[in-house]
Amino acid sequence: MASVKYIIAVIKPFKLDEVREALAGVGVAGMTVSEVKGFGRQKGQTEIYRGAEYSTNMLPKVKIEVAVADAIAAQVVEAISETANTGSIGDGKIFVFDLATATRIRTGETGEDAL
Amino acid sequence: MIQMRETAMLRLLARLGAGLSVLSFSAAAFAQEAATKAAPVPNPGNNAWMMTSTLLVLMMILPGLALFYGGLTRSKNMLSTMTQIGAVACLAMLIWVMWGYTMAFGDGGNGFISGFGKAFLHGVTPASTAATFTSEVISEYVFICFQMTFAAITVALVLGSVVERMKFSAVMVFATVWLTIVYFPIAHMVWASGGFLFEGKMFGTDLPAALDFAGGTVVHINAGVSALVAALILGKRKGYPSEPMPPHSLTLTMVGAGLLWVGWFGFNAGSALEADGSAGLAMINTFVATASAGLFWMLTERVMGHKGSALGFASGMIAGLVAVTPAAGNSGPFGAIILGAVASVVCYFAVSKLKPALGYDDALDAFGVHGIGGMIGAIGTGIVYAPIFGGPGDGSVGIGAQVATQIIAVVVAIVWAAVGTIIATYIAKLLTGLRVSPEVEQEGLDIGEHGERAYN
Numbered sequence: 012m013a014s015v016k017y018i019i020a021v022i023k024p025f026k027l028d029e030v031r032e033a034l035a036g037v038g039v040a041g042m043t044v045s046e047v048k049g050f051g052r053q054k055g056q057t058e059i060y061r062g063a064e065y066s067t068n069m070l071p072k073v074k075i076e077v078a079v080a081d082a083i084a085a086q087v088v089e090a091i092s093e094t095a096n097t098g099s100i101g102d103g104k105i106f107v108f109d110l111a112t113a114t115r116i117r118t119g120e121t122g123e124d125a126l
Numbered sequence: 127m128i129q130m131r132e133t134a135m136l137r138l139l140a141r142l143g144a145g146l147s148v149l150s151f152s153a154a155a156f157a158q159e160a161a162t163k164a165a166p167v168p169n170p171g172n173n174a175w176m177m178t179s180t181l182l183v184l185m186m187i188l189p190g191l192a193l194f195y196g197g198l199t200r201s202k203n204m205l206s207t208m209t210q211i212g213a214v215a216c217l218a219m220l221i222w223v224m225w226g227y228t229m230a231f232g233d234g235g236n237g238f239i240s241g242f243g244k245a246f247l248h249g250v251t252p253a254s255t256a257a258t259f260t261s262e263v264i265s266e267y268v269f270i271c272f273q274m275t276f277a278a279i280t281v282a283l284v285l286g287s288v289v290e291r292m293k294f295s296a297v298m299v300f301a302t303v304w305l306t307i308v309y310f311p312i313a314h315m316v317w318a319s320g321g322f323l324f325e326g327k328m329f330g331t332d333l334p335a336a337l338d339f340a341g342g343t344v345v346h347i348n349a350g351v352s353a354l355v356a357a358l359i360l361g362k363r364k365g366y367p368s369e370p371m372p373p374h375s376l377t378l379t380m381v382g383a384g385l386l387w388v389g390w391f392g393f394n395a396g397s398a399l400e401a402d403g404s405a406g407l408a409m410i411n412t413f414v415a416t417a418s419a420g421l422f423w424m425l426t427e428r429v430m431g432h433k434g435s436a437l438g439f440a441s442g443m444i445a446g447l448v449a450v451t452p453a454a455g456n457s458g459p460f461g462a463i464i465l466g467a468v469a470s471v472v473c474y475f476a477v478s479k480l481k482p483a484l485g486y487d488d489a490l491d492a493f494g495v496h497g498i499g500g501m502i503g504a505i506g507t508g509i510v511y512a513p514i515f516g517g518p519g520d521g522s523v524g525i526g527a528q529v530a531t532q533i534i535a536v537v538v539a540i541v542w543a544a545v546g547t548i549i550a551t552y553i554a555k556l557l558t559g560l561r562v563s564p565e566v567e568q569e570g571l572d573i574g575e576h577g578e579r580a581y582n
Contacts (some may be wrong), residue, residue: 058372059432059433059435061441061477062477062482063478063482
């Protein structure tokens with residue numbers, strides 16, 4: 012069974028469409044996307060209502076999760092980091108894991124065949 | 127009924143007289159004289175405008191103020207805020223026809239309240255009329271309704287400082303007492319013939335009468351100061367100011383602000399009591415002062431290093447509307463623009479600097495916008511009224527004297543409202559406990575007081 016990588020990327024929400032297209036371009040067949048909140052170097056933002064300042068230390072981000080064949084993992088990381096890059100802080104992070112197993116529920120296929 | 131018949135007969139007489147005038151000049155003159163002396167007849171155009179204005183002011187309360195205030199509260203208190211506004215407005219309408227109208231505008235009485243002869247609208251018929259500012263009259267029922275909506279919105283405005291923590295029952299008791307001992311006397315003093323500030327020459331001076339076209343003193347200073355005093359007695363909301371309490375829907379607040387602006391034309395231009403040039407002046411001032419104030423608030427935000435905000439825009443609009451209220455028919459359009467701008471900038475600092483510095487929890491800034499904006503408007507009216515600033519005054523009264531009168535009116539309103547509010551709030555406390563339990567406050571007054579949620 013060929014090995015599979017699991018990639019989690021946290022990106023700026025407005026970059027989602029571009030990243031999705033880029034990933035489709037390198038052969039990614041599916042992904043899971045969630046709206047998340049968090050902070051890194053960008054910290055938070057300040058809201059002001061009639062002079063009352065509220066600092067929110069969490070910012071909205073989009074989390075993309077994809078499972079891909081080892082062979083294209085490097086291309087996937089590159090595609091995400093290129094398309095999601097704006098050059099300013101808060102662009103996000105990409106994490107890559109070794110995936111123990113992957114199973115397609117309908118057929119019972121495992122590994123790369125399940126992707 | 128009898129009066130109606132008499133009026134109809136007089137009209138007939140007048141027409142007959144006019145018809146006969148070709149034959150006999152003296153007969154016509156006699157009949158016309160009889161008609162004018164006995165019963166002036168309302169002009170239907172004026173009546174129609176005043177009926178329209180009355181409904182515009184009702185729209186300011188529901189849904190205008192309810193949405194404006196409701197959007198500023200947290201979502202768990204949305205229904206409570208809107209229900210309190212609607213309920214006190216209804217209560218004010220009933221009290222108005224029972225003893226409010228007669229206390230403010232009845233016959234007789236003294237400088238502080240009228241007599242009780244018109245309690246339960248005694249003696250008012252469809253033929254009864256109320257004087258305007260010219261020789262015209264309007265139907266008294268229309269005048270009663272118009273002034274009724276002013277009482278209703280003023281008591282609703284007070285609630286802006288006490289929402290999110292005051293019991294519904296306490297609000298109702300407070301409103302009953304407050305209208306009776308604060309609103310009706312102040313409305314009488316400023317607006318009714320015989321009123322202490324309406325007649326001028328206060329405290330044995332030669333000062334002119336106070337200028338308050340549509341209620342800068344009666345409505346806004348009165349409501350704003352009362353709101354501050356009630357909030358001080360009631361105490362801060364749990365968690366204020368350490369917990370964030372951002373408005374739950376600035377969308378609804380903006381909708382409410384828009385309805386308030388449109389309705390305010392009934393409030394201000396309607397206060398001419400006729401569809402005449404004075405109403406037209408009030409109308410244009412209600413446009414330009416508001417436009418100026420909305421932009422100046424956002425400009426102030428920018429100058430202070432922040433972003434120009436939607437809430438700032440809406441708050442500026444309201445500050446401008448408040449400030450132009452006493453000046454509506456008492457200022458030229460350019461005086462109104464300046465007045466709106468000044469009020470907007472001052473109110474900005476009142477809500478964003480003064481309030482945090484003093485630490486009181488005026489939840490929705492009823493004092494910061496209506497109290498402060500009302501004072502700027504009331505005193506500023508004494509200046510912009512002068513012909514040298516394009517105002518409609520004839521120049522017979524010096525600016526200094528007029529401003530002195532305005533300041534006296536402001537101080538009288540502040541003291542009267544503060545003392546009356548202390549009494550009304552403590553009576554409400556005695557009868558109801560005033561404040562909801564900490565559990566209800568935490569859970570929200572929508573569930574705790576009304577058993578509903580605004581959003582499911």
